[in-house]
Amino acid sequence: MAEQATQQAEQGAERTPQWAMAIDLDRCTGCEACVVACASENNVPTAGEDQAAMGRTKHWIRIDRYYEGEFPDIKVKYRPVMCQQCDEAPCEPVCPVNATYQNAEGLNVQIYNRCIGTRYCANNCPYTVRFFNWFAPEWAEPLNLQLNPDVSIRPSGVVEKCTFCAHKIKRAKLDADADGRDLADGDVQPACVQSCPAEAMVFGDMSDADSKVARQLGSGRAGQLLESLGTKPRVFYLEKAD
Amino acid sequence: MKGKPAARASRLGPASAAGLSCTSLWGEFLVSPAMLLALLLLVVQTASAAEQPIGFSHTAHIEKARMQCTDCHEGATSRDSAGLPSIRKCMLCHQFIATDLPEVVRLSEYWERKREVPWERIYGFAKTAAVQFRHAPHARAEIACSQCHGDVASMTVAVKAVTHTMGSCIQCHRENSATDDCLACHY
Numbered sequence: 168m169a170e171q172a173t174q175q176a177e178q179g180a181e182r183t184p185q186w187a188m189a190i191d192l193d194r195c196t197g198c199e200a201c202v203v204a205c206a207s208e209n210n211v212p213t214a215g216e217d218q219a220a221m222g223r224t225k226h227w228i229r230i231d232r233y234y235e236g237e238f239p240d241i242k243v244k245y246r247p248v249m250c251q252q253c254d255e256a257p258c259e260p261v262c263p264v265n266a267t268y269q270n271a272e273g274l275n276v277q278i279y280n281r282c283i284g285t286r287y288c289a290n291n292c293p294y295t296v297r298f299f300n301w302f303a304p305e306w307a308e309p310l311n312l313q314l315n316p317d318v319s320i321r322p323s324g325v326v327e328k329c330t331f332c333a334h335k336i337k338r339a340k341l342d343a344d345a346d347g348r349d350l351a352d353g354d355v356q357p358a359c360v361q362s363c364p365a366e367a368m369v370f371g372d373m374s375d376a377d378s379k380v381a382r383q384l385g386s387g388r389a390g391q392l393l394e395s396l397g398t399k400p401r402v403f404y405l406e407k408a409d
Numbered sequence: 410m411k412g413k414p415a416a417r418a419s420r421l422g423p424a425s426a427a428g429l430s431c432t433s434l435w436g437e438f439l440v441s442p443a444m445l446l447a448l449l450l451l452v453v454q455t456a457s458a459a460e461q462p463i464g465f466s467h468t469a470h471i472e473k474a475r476m477q478c479t480d481c482h483e484g485a486t487s488r489d490s491a492g493l494p495s496i497r498k499c500m501l502c503h504q505f506i507a508t509d510l511p512e513v514v515r516l517s518e519y520w521e522r523k524r525e526v527p528w529e530r531i532y533g534f535a536k537t538a539a540v541q542f543r544h545a546p547h548a549r550a551e552i553a554c555s556q557c558h559g560d561v562a563s564m565t566v567a568v569k570a571v572t573h574t575m576g577s578c579i580q581c582h583r584e585n586s587a588t589d590d591c592l593a594c595h596y
Contacts, residue, residue, distance in 0.1 A: 268591075276592045279539050319539035319596065333596045334541065341546055345487070 197245030204362035251400030332357035
């Protein structure tokens with residue numbers, strides 16, 4: 168892939184970035200700053216106290232916890248899990264209306280207008296990161312006053328999920344375009360990456376061999392969630408080095 | 410493009426005539442001249458789409474005063490939305506120019522009350538469309554304003570001369586080999 172990238176660079180052709188994320192599990196402290204940042208960036212509605220008590224919250228990113236050992240010698244491991252933007256996504260072929268597909272940049276796209284709410288995709292996702300809107304979105308005051316105008320409000324009856332902050336990718340591209348320059352590594356920062364105080368998350372173009380994310384993928388520590396399923400996620404987890 | 414407002418008027422012409430002849434069938438005792446006048450006014454109003462607080466004339470500013478679209482819609486080339494000017498911008502000129510015109514008098518009434526003019530929006534996408542439109546990249550691609558907004562230069566109060574559908578967007582995108590990825594607009 169790196170060879171391909173350099174070839175393209177030599178030809179001077181416009182390169183299509185291949186977005187990927189690397190999450191260093193050694194750095195993640197499970198603080199959930201990414202969860203909060205994601206919800207406010209992407210207009211993810213709050214479920215309310217009653218619904219939350221029934222486990223009906225909606226989060227585009229969550230922190231999975233793993234416990235090792237017996238009390239009191241417990242070690243907790245954290246793993247942020249969002250849409251894995253799979254290359255071989257199980258959600259895509261089951262959609263009867265093509266509302267979800269993989270675009271040229273490797274993003275697993277969800278088009279709300281097309282979605283008819285069969286929920287096949289959510290049921291077929293091994294990572295359980297897709298959410299169906301049973302109700303019209305609501306925000307407890309004053310959260311209703313801080314909605315992001317760059318992100319559409321999803322109505323009831325459609326499925327939604329992490330977009331890798333597609334609107335921020337778009338914004339970064341437009342900004343670069345306006346300045347007449349190419350998109351540089353680090354120009355695009357999804358809300359979770361931007362907010363991570365431990366800098367555990369890195370986002371970028373993995374087809375660019377010099378990008379930070381590509382270097383992390385080549386570190387020998389990178390693995391994927393439920394790799395054996397063959398979904399080929401674009402989210403890579405850097406496990407503890409032995 | 411230039412023929413559009415004229416075509417609109419001619420479409421409305423026979424309709425209003427038919428309306429009059431219809432009412433005349435009912436006899437004079439049913440339809441008073443006042444009602445006829447009201448009907449006529451209604452037709453005229455729909456023709457000019459004059460629900461605006463002030464009958465702003467685009468043609469007077471563009472054709473006569475030689476202004477550019479972007480003089481007032483400043484964001485059209487650089488930002489997401491083209492935007493509307495603040496009343497301060499209007500008054501930069503109209504404190505001194507054409508102060509006796511009735512519409513300018515109405516403008517200065519807003520100014521004296523320290524209020525913005527509550528302009529009605531003509532173009533835009535419904536929230537349910539989940540469309541994110543950005544003006545700046547289209548301006549960079551040198552798409553003329555008139556391509557999506559019609560010949561506003563010859564309009565008085567702006568009317569919606571062009572209907573924006575996904576078909577019209579996609580067609581233009583394909584003709585200019587711009588992206589036709591759904592994610593380009595729907596996110």
